[in-house]
Amino acid sequence: MSRTVSSWILSSARNSIVLQGKGRLYSICIPNRNKIKWKLVFSKTRPCPAGSCSLDDTFSLKKAFRHTSTEEEHFSFQLSPSQINDILRAGELSHKILDLNGKNANSVLRFESNQLASNTPIEDRRSAATCLQTKGMMFGVFDGHAGSACAQAISERLLHYIAVSLMSRQTLEEIELAVECMKPVLPILQWHKHPNDVEYREITSQYFENLRVYWQHLLDLDTEPGFSLEEAMICAFKRLDSDISLEVQAPQENELMRNIALQVAFSGATACVAHVDGVHLHVANTGDCRAVLGVLEEDGTWSTVPLTRDHNAFDEFEIRRLKREHPRSEEKTLFVNDRLLGILMPSRAFGDVQLKWSKELQHSVLENSCDVEGLNIYQYVPPNYHTPPYLTAEPEVTYHKLRGKDKFLVIASDGLWEMLSNEKVVKLVAGHLTELNVQKPQLAFEKPVNLGYMHSLLLQRKNRGIASLDQNTATHLIRHAIGSNEYGEVDQEKLAAMLTLPEDLARMYRDDITVTVVYFNSETIENYYRNN
Secondary structure (H helix, E strand, C coil), rough: CCCHHHHHHHHHCCCCCCCCCCCCCCCCCHHCCCCCHHHHCEEECCCCCCCCCCCCHCCCCCCCCCCCCCCCCCCCCCCCCCHHHHHHCCCCEECCCEEEECCCCEEEEEEEEEEEEEECCCCEEEEEEEECCCCCCEEEEEEEEEHHHHHHHHHHHHHHHHHHHHCCHHHHHHHHHHHHHHCCCCEEECCCCCCEEEECHHHHHHHHHHHHHHHHHHHHHCCCEEEEEEHHHHHHHHHHHHHHHHHHHHCCCCHHHHHHHHHHCCEEEEEEEEEEEEEEEEEEEEEEEEEEEEECCCCCCEEEEEECCCCCCCCCHHHHHHHHHHHHHCCCCEEEEECCCCCECCCCCCCCHHHHHCHHHHHHHCCCCCCCCCCCCCCCCCCCCCCCCEEEEEEEEEEEEECEEEEEEEEEEEHHCCCCHHHHHHHHHHHHHHHHHHHHCCCCCCCCCCCCHHHHHHHHHHHHHHHHHHCCCCHHHHHHHHHEECCCEEEEHHHEEEHCCCCCCCCCCCEEEEEEEEEEEEEHHHHHHHHH
């Protein structure tokens, strides 16, 4: 494989052969996206242990493994199995729900997540949190384009907006009173984060103030907020996108905060968020991330239940929606080359004010900005731009009542779905669960236990291949997404080649991939139906 695929990869890159259909024009057209000015915007949630590490260390392949250019003289795709595992497992995150007094009343048993970068730095983000003032857990995957700024912002903010939308008037009043009296505020979410996740520390106070304005708006309503979950998710998505638009228009003396607001508004991100409360599962989707349910049927076979639609030029509902919202004279120019206005693959997204604002407003905001070029702001008004907005962040919300046979939910950015079908993903997760269960070490020991017997058990475990098996299912999916051959088996040479692609070439072959797998507690779900 290495002679065939590797040589073809290099020759195609050096001859400037571009693969069609991957990625978004926003990302491709921006030169020098990753200047040092952008990297300095971020800060880590906690310091790196024993030494220093950069943002590149966190969100891209280790420099020892990944080439920076196709022009390097000594170009090699060779990686050892342990190096491959180090790269694939660097972004692993898992969390098991605590079992209190032998009873886990949560319908979520555990979740596992992972990310693999193609862009440098990675433009995907993910979030997971437990609601503390309301019921349930939330899981989000966010796919950024034209940089990671918008995905970063909504990964920090969107779950808070949803949680606030679900709160009772009494809880909102208690939180508002605490803020007014400068007392500690009730925590809204308990986050489940990877140690290397980043956050906008410099702008956290402004984000909080705008969240406060939102809950004050909810308190100003004449009646109890009382949103249904679907209404809460829709309202939260739309309100956050509106705040992103307003923040960049507001006067801002702090240059760093002004620059962050510009980058957030002029980049973009799609989003898929799942809210799980008992047997009630709601999935809100804006764009082309995807959520798929894995179902174990009574006959032992697995079936797939898609809970989202991809919002793009290939979806008839989206085409009809946009035609309804714009004059008939624009019907032929709404989608050009399967992209919205010839620019963007998804037809719904946060940010991307270039496709929402009037030309005059764009010019006014950018004219008053200091260093638009240095911030890599994408300045381009497409032809046939007559009746904005062409883009919305309003999500589609799907409700599903969980059953005992609903075993897991996979939420992922389109980097996974470009490589694997819904059915293949469910099959891989189901097969991986079976392998893990089969290969679990036996807990019952013969008595008396001696060293010889223990050594025999360890040899048996080694022979079953436990050491090489991914414990994290998200990693298992990513490994197959980029390393599978035509027979559906992982080809180690192809996997190594895909992981060592130079930064100027990787995006042509694969996108950033973010995967979260949520496992449901069948016993808790079945108990619900027995008790009700």
